[in-house]
Amino acid sequence: MTTAAPSLPQDEVELRRTRHLHPTQWRNPEPASRYHLVVIGAGPAGVAAARAAAAAGARVALLERAQIGGTSLNTGCVPSKALIRTARLCADLRDAARYGARVSDETAPPDFGRAMERMRRIRARLADDDSARRLVASGIDLFFGEARFAGTDCLRVDGTMLHFAKALIATGARPNIPAIPGLVETGYLTHENIFDLTTLPPRMLVIGGGPLGCEMAQAFCRLGAKVTLVQDRPLFLPREERDAAQLLSDALARDGIAIRLNNRITAVRGQGETRFVEMVSDNYHSTVEVDAILTGIGHVANVDGLDLERAEVECNRASGVRVDDFLRTSNPRIYAAGDVCMEHKYAHAAAAAARLAVSNALFRGSERLSRLVIPWCTFTDPEIAHVGLYVREANRRGIPVKTYTVPMHEIDRAVIDSEREGFAKIHVQDHTDRILGATVVARNAGDMINGLTLAMESGLGLRRLERVIHAYPTQAEVIRAATDAYRASRLTERVRARLTRWLDKT
Amino acid sequence: MSEKYSATPASAAAGRPSLDALDDESLLDRLQRAACDYFTQAGNPHNGLMADTSREGSPSSIAVTGFALSCYPVAVERGWMSRAEALQRSLAALRFFRASEQSDRPDATGYKGFYYHFLDMHTGGRTWTCELSMIDTAMLIAGMLTAREYFDTDAAAERDVRELADEIYLRVDWHWAQDGKSTIRQGWKPECGFLHYGWDGYNEAIVLYALAAGSPAHAITDECYRAWTLTYQWENLYGHDFLYAGPLFVHHYSHAWIDFRGIRDRFMHEKRCDYFENSRRAALVQREYARRNPNGFAGYGESCWGLSACDGPSVGRLDASGEPHRLFGYSARGVPYGPDDGTVSAPAVLASLPFEPQLALQGLRHMLAQYPEMLSGDRLAASFNPSLADSHGRPWVSDGHYGLDQGIVAMMIENHRSGLPWRLMRRNPWLVRGLRRAGFRGGWLENVAPETSR
Incomplete structure (x- = not known):
C-alpha cells in the first residue's frame, strides 16, 4: 500500500520563493572562457564560497540543479526552526497556568495549517537574501542545470562547457533511508x-x-x-x-x-x-x-551524476568526497566543502569551511579545517549546544580534563523563568585554564554557546573569561558561575591561609 | 511447594530503648543486626538463595545472595550467628551454584560462568526473561570470595568453601563478556545475545573489572579497564572536585568489598585522589544538593539527603513549590540532574558511613526522628518521600525491605566499625591480582605478596 507524498500548495508564497530561488524563465549566462572558480551547488557552502570569491574579484560560476539555498533554507534549518517556534509557543500555552497566565481555551488544538503557512512565509522571506537576482548582482554567473565533470579542469552544465582554474564541490547530502522491509x-x-x-x-x-x-x-x-x-x-x-x-x-x-x-x-x-x-x-x-x-x-553525499571519476575526485558512500585538512580533494584543482564531505553537517560549518576552501584554492592559503572552532546545537527544548572537544575525546588523546559543571538551577534567571533544567559544563585542560570544549543544555543554549565559542577562538581561558561581566539577570551568567568555580578551586586552603596572613599584616 | 521466605522483621525492638536514646555505637549495632537478620529470614536454606525483597513472591537476586554471603562472617563475629550456621548457609549457596545448570537454555541458572540477575527461589532457574548480569554476578562472586577468606581453617567443610568459591570464580568467562569490544558488556540473553545498554562513565563496576582482570583463566584484555576509565568525567560541582556519578549507590557498591583507602589507579593518581576520598566528596555533593533543594521538595536539607537507585512512588500527584512533578517509581535517582521526585534513601546515607561518619550519622538520626515511619523492626525502608505525605503528615514509605539495601547497610557499618569485609578481601589473591592488573598501586596493595593464592 503506497500513500502519496504530501504536495506543497502552489500559492503566491511558494511562487515568490521559486522566483527567488529558481526563476522559471531563467536563462543561463554566456560562460566566460575560463573561471577562476566554479562552485557546484548553491546551498550554504556554495553560496558562501561564490560570494567570497566574487567579493575578492574572482570570476565565479555558481551551478545549481534545483533551488538556491540548499537543505538549510528549503528543507532544513529554516522551516524546522520556524515550526519549532510555534511548537514552543504551544508548550508555553499549555504551561500558562503555572505562570499565572490564562488562556481562553486550553484544550483547543494548535492550528497546524496556519503554523505551516507561517513557516512557508518565513522561508519565502528569507529566500530573498540569497535570491538569484542578488547573487547575479554580486557578480556571480549563475547557472541552473545538472553539472557533470568532463575532465580534470572542465565540466558541463546542461550541455554548456565551463573551464575552471579551481572548482568547489558543495552539492550537500540527502537523508539515508534505513533498509527496513516494507x-x-x-x-x-x-x-x-x-x-x-x-x-x-x-x-x-x-x-x-x-x-x-x-x-x-x-x-x-x-x-x-x-x-x-x-x-x-x-x-x-x-x-x-x-x-x-x-x-x-x-x-x-x-x-x-x-x-x-x-x-x-x-x-x-x-x-x-x-x-x-x-x-x-x-x-x-x-x-x-x-x-x-x-x-x-545519517546522510548520503549528493555525488550521483557528477562523474567524479572523470575529474579524478575520490569519493566513498559512507563519508562522501574525500578531502584533506585543507579541503582539497584527490584532484588538487578541486576542493569540496559542506555536507558532501564533512562529518559535521551544519549550515554554519559548511559556510565557514567553504570560505576556508576559497582562501586555500584561490589565494594559496593554508588554512586547516581542523582548526575551525565550530559550535552546534540541537534545537529541542531544552536546547543542547556543544563546542570543541568532548571529555571522551580528550581522554582518548591523553589530555587530562577537568569539567566545571554548573546546573541551571544555580542561575537566578533560570529560576526566575522556571527553566531550571540543564547545565553548562566547561571542559578545561586540568591544571590550566585552557578551555577544551563545552556543552550547554538550556532553553536557549544555542545562543549561550556563542560566548564560549568566542572565548575558544580567541584563546581566552577561564582566567580571562572571569573578567567578563555578564548582564544580570541572564541565563548566560552560567558561564560566569563556571569561572567563579574555577577561581574558587584555585584558591586552595594553603593559598587562602597565605592571603589571610597577608591581610592581617596590612 | 509453597514454602514462603518472609523477611518481615521480628519484633525484636519491642521493649528495648528507642533508637534516638542510643549512642552511635549502639544505634549502629541495632541497625546492623536488623539488616543482617534479613539474610536469615529471606533466604532459602536449601539452596542459599536470597530474596530480592521482602515482598510476597519475590524472586532471588544473585547480588543480594552475594551480600548475604558477605554478611554471614559479620554476623558470626558480632555473635548473631554461629560459625557452624554461617558455614552451612554459605555451603548451601556455593554447592547450589556449583551444581546449577550452566548452558544457553533460557531456563538455566547461568551461562559461561555468569548467572541470571533473578532466579527462582525454589528451582534456582532463571526468572522472567531477565538478563545474564555481569555486575550482579560480580557481586555474587565477591560474596563467595569473602566466604573463601573467612572460612580459613583446615576443617573439611571450610576447605570445601574455599575450593567451591575458587571453582565458581575460575569458570567465569569474563573475556567472553567483552564480546570483542573494549569494555565489558552489561548483560546477555539467550534470546538476543548481548544487550547494548550504554554503560559509560563511572559506575559501581570496579569490583567487576577487578575480579575480571584477576582471573588466571578467563581474564579481560589488558586494555579493558583503562578503556572503561576513559569514559570517566572529573567534575567540579558545588565546589567539590570528584569523579562524577549521579546516584549515591554507585559510590558504595564496589566499596563494600574493596578497601580503596590509599590505593590508586592511573586515573586517580593523575587526579591526586582515591576512590575512598571520592566517595566522601560524593556524599558532600549529595548533601549540598539537598541543602540547595532546587525543586523545593519537602524535608530536603543538610540532614536529609540521599538520592540513589531505589524504590519510589509511582502513582499520585506531587506538587512542590507550586509546580507539578512526575513520579519515577523504582529508578536510579541522582544528583544534580535527577530524576528527583522528592524521594530519598536512608540506606544510601548510612552506606556513606565509612567515608563521612559524622554526616551520615547526623543525617540518619535526623531522618529517623522526623520520619520514624521509614523504620520497621530496626530495619530501614528502601526510601521515603515527605513531599507525598498523607493527611496525618506521614511521608510515603517504600513497602517492605530490599535485600540490596540491607546488604550494603550491614557491610558498610561493619567496614566502618571494624573493617572486616575489607580486611578479608584484601587477602583475596584474585582481587589483589585484578586490582594490580587494572593498574592500582600504593597503600595496602604494596604490602600484599604478589601472588598469595593458597
Whole structure:
C-alpha cells in the first residue's frame, strides 16, 4: 500500500520563493572562457564560497540543479526552526497556568495549517537574501542545470562547457533511508518533504533519535500529534554528553512522546492509511500503529551524476568526497566543502569551511579545517549546544580534563523563568585554564554557546573569561558561575591561609 | 511447594530503648543486626538463595545472595550467628551454584560462568526473561570470595568453601563478556545475545573489572579497564572536585568489598585522589544538593539527603513549590540532574558511613526522628518521600525491605566499625591480582605478596 507524498500548495508564497530561488524563465549566462572558480551547488557552502570569491574579484560560476539555498533554507534549518517556534509557543500555552497566565481555551488544538503557512512565509522571506537576482548582482554567473565533470579542469552544465582554474564541490547530502522491509512500499516522510504537509498526521512515528529526529518528534508532539520516537541505541543524540542526552530523554517523555530506546524496527506494513511498525527490544516484540513515518538516519553525499571519476575526485558512500585538512580533494584543482564531505553537517560549518576552501584554492592559503572552532546545537527544548572537544575525546588523546559543571538551577534567571533544567559544563585542560570544549543544555543554549565559542577562538581561558561581566539577570551568567568555580578551586586552603596572613599584616 | 521466605522483621525492638536514646555505637549495632537478620529470614536454606525483597513472591537476586554471603562472617563475629550456621548457609549457596545448570537454555541458572540477575527461589532457574548480569554476578562472586577468606581453617567443610568459591570464580568467562569490544558488556540473553545498554562513565563496576582482570583463566584484555576509565568525567560541582556519578549507590557498591583507602589507579593518581576520598566528596555533593533543594521538595536539607537507585512512588500527584512533578517509581535517582521526585534513601546515607561518619550519622538520626515511619523492626525502608505525605503528615514509605539495601547497610557499618569485609578481601589473591592488573598501586596493595593464592 503506497500513500502519496504530501504536495506543497502552489500559492503566491511558494511562487515568490521559486522566483527567488529558481526563476522559471531563467536563462543561463554566456560562460566566460575560463573561471577562476566554479562552485557546484548553491546551498550554504556554495553560496558562501561564490560570494567570497566574487567579493575578492574572482570570476565565479555558481551551478545549481534545483533551488538556491540548499537543505538549510528549503528543507532544513529554516522551516524546522520556524515550526519549532510555534511548537514552543504551544508548550508555553499549555504551561500558562503555572505562570499565572490564562488562556481562553486550553484544550483547543494548535492550528497546524496556519503554523505551516507561517513557516512557508518565513522561508519565502528569507529566500530573498540569497535570491538569484542578488547573487547575479554580486557578480556571480549563475547557472541552473545538472553539472557533470568532463575532465580534470572542465565540466558541463546542461550541455554548456565551463573551464575552471579551481572548482568547489558543495552539492550537500540527502537523508539515508534505513533498509527496513516494507518501508518504501508503505511510504514515509523525510526532512525533504515533511515541510510540504498541510495537515497534521494524528499519529506519527519517528525513526532515529539524532538531532533532526528529536527536534521533529518534539515539535510534532507539541503541535498535537501522538508521537513515538524510536532509537536503536540506549540514548538519543549518541554523540552528545550522556547527561545531556538523558535530560533530553526526560524532557521528551514529559512532553508525552512515547520513547522507544534500544528498539530496532524490523518491518513496516500498510493497511489503508495506517502503518503498522514492528520493532524489537532485546527479545520483546511490539507493534505501533501510526499514520505517518518520518525517517532519515545519517546522510548520503549528493555525488550521483557528477562523474567524479572523470575529474579524478575520490569519493566513498559512507563519508562522501574525500578531502584533506585543507579541503582539497584527490584532484588538487578541486576542493569540496559542506555536507558532501564533512562529518559535521551544519549550515554554519559548511559556510565557514567553504570560505576556508576559497582562501586555500584561490589565494594559496593554508588554512586547516581542523582548526575551525565550530559550535552546534540541537534545537529541542531544552536546547543542547556543544563546542570543541568532548571529555571522551580528550581522554582518548591523553589530555587530562577537568569539567566545571554548573546546573541551571544555580542561575537566578533560570529560576526566575522556571527553566531550571540543564547545565553548562566547561571542559578545561586540568591544571590550566585552557578551555577544551563545552556543552550547554538550556532553553536557549544555542545562543549561550556563542560566548564560549568566542572565548575558544580567541584563546581566552577561564582566567580571562572571569573578567567578563555578564548582564544580570541572564541565563548566560552560567558561564560566569563556571569561572567563579574555577577561581574558587584555585584558591586552595594553603593559598587562602597565605592571603589571610597577608591581610592581617596590612 | 509453597514454602514462603518472609523477611518481615521480628519484633525484636519491642521493649528495648528507642533508637534516638542510643549512642552511635549502639544505634549502629541495632541497625546492623536488623539488616543482617534479613539474610536469615529471606533466604532459602536449601539452596542459599536470597530474596530480592521482602515482598510476597519475590524472586532471588544473585547480588543480594552475594551480600548475604558477605554478611554471614559479620554476623558470626558480632555473635548473631554461629560459625557452624554461617558455614552451612554459605555451603548451601556455593554447592547450589556449583551444581546449577550452566548452558544457553533460557531456563538455566547461568551461562559461561555468569548467572541470571533473578532466579527462582525454589528451582534456582532463571526468572522472567531477565538478563545474564555481569555486575550482579560480580557481586555474587565477591560474596563467595569473602566466604573463601573467612572460612580459613583446615576443617573439611571450610576447605570445601574455599575450593567451591575458587571453582565458581575460575569458570567465569569474563573475556567472553567483552564480546570483542573494549569494555565489558552489561548483560546477555539467550534470546538476543548481548544487550547494548550504554554503560559509560563511572559506575559501581570496579569490583567487576577487578575480579575480571584477576582471573588466571578467563581474564579481560589488558586494555579493558583503562578503556572503561576513559569514559570517566572529573567534575567540579558545588565546589567539590570528584569523579562524577549521579546516584549515591554507585559510590558504595564496589566499596563494600574493596578497601580503596590509599590505593590508586592511573586515573586517580593523575587526579591526586582515591576512590575512598571520592566517595566522601560524593556524599558532600549529595548533601549540598539537598541543602540547595532546587525543586523545593519537602524535608530536603543538610540532614536529609540521599538520592540513589531505589524504590519510589509511582502513582499520585506531587506538587512542590507550586509546580507539578512526575513520579519515577523504582529508578536510579541522582544528583544534580535527577530524576528527583522528592524521594530519598536512608540506606544510601548510612552506606556513606565509612567515608563521612559524622554526616551520615547526623543525617540518619535526623531522618529517623522526623520520619520514624521509614523504620520497621530496626530495619530501614528502601526510601521515603515527605513531599507525598498523607493527611496525618506521614511521608510515603517504600513497602517492605530490599535485600540490596540491607546488604550494603550491614557491610558498610561493619567496614566502618571494624573493617572486616575489607580486611578479608584484601587477602583475596584474585582481587589483589585484578586490582594490580587494572593498574592500582600504593597503600595496602604494596604490602600484599604478589601472588598469595593458597
